[in-house]
Amino acid sequence: MKILLHTCCGPCTVGTLKEIDREKHQVTAYWYNPNIHPYLEYQSRLDSLKTLTNTLGMDAIIDDEYGLKKFIGMLGTDLDNRCLKCYNDRLVQTARKAKELGFDAFSTTLLVSPYQQHDAIKLMATKIGEKLGIPFFYIDPRPHFREGNKEAREQGLYMQKYCGCVFSEEERYLGQKK
Numbered sequence: 001m002k003i004l005l006h007t008c009c010g011p012c013t014v015g016t017l018k019e020i021d022r023e024k025h026q027v028t029a030y031w032y033n034p035n036i037h038p039y040l041e042y043q044s045r046l047d048s049l050k051t052l053t054n055t056l057g058m059d060a061i062i063d064d065e066y067g068l069k070k071f072i073g074m075l076g077t078d079l080d081n082r083c084l085k086c087y088n089d090r091l092v093q094t095a096r097k098a099k100e101l102g103f104d105a106f107s108t109t110l111l112v113s114p115y116q117q118h119d120a121i122k123l124m125a126t127k128i129g130e131k132l133g134i135p136f137f138y139i140d141p142r143p144h145f146r147e148g149n150k151e152a153r154e155q156g157l158y159m160q161k162y163c164g165c166v167f168s169e170e171e172r173y174l175g176q177k178k
């Protein structure tokens with residue numbers, strides 16, 4: 001099966017790939033993350049993903065668009081529910097891209113993180129896949145999260161300190177709750 005794998009960063013990709021049999025499936029990484037700010041952080045995560053896919057000899061499709069204004073505009077004033085909007089934007093874009101380019105299915109590295117809303121992502125992606133006519137390839141790579149991070153650190157990949165948006169950066173350093 002040809003799978004387009006939305007990738008949020010290098011370390012999460014390392015963990016996620018442990019749950020996908022790359023002998024059986026042809027996996028292409030897909031970068032689309034307008035939620036990552038500020039710009040130097042965005043660039044560090046993207047560079048890390050490029051390093052990883054080069055090392056693995058893995059195909060990658062990069063939509064290199066720093067999306068601070070777009071992201072903030074999409075959230076409006078409803079900051080409490082921002083994560084669901086953030087997931088939706090990235091999953092819809094990935095599903096559309098997968099369909100447009102003739103992939104058999106799409107998936108996401110967001111599924112590896114115990115800090116994300118796994119069940120909400122699963123349900124949302126399944127519905128998006130049904131609506132857009134491209135199957136969602138569900139996996140649960142969470143047991144590989146720590147191991148993936150450890151390996152990524154050993155490989156010298158950039159390790160981020162917060163989820164991605166400016167609001168999560170504030171929470172990380174000021175200790176405020178989402």
Ligand code: SF4
Binds near residue numbers: 036
């Ligand atoms: S905390 Fe993470 S998932 Fe939630 S809106 Fe920010 S970048 Fe997106």
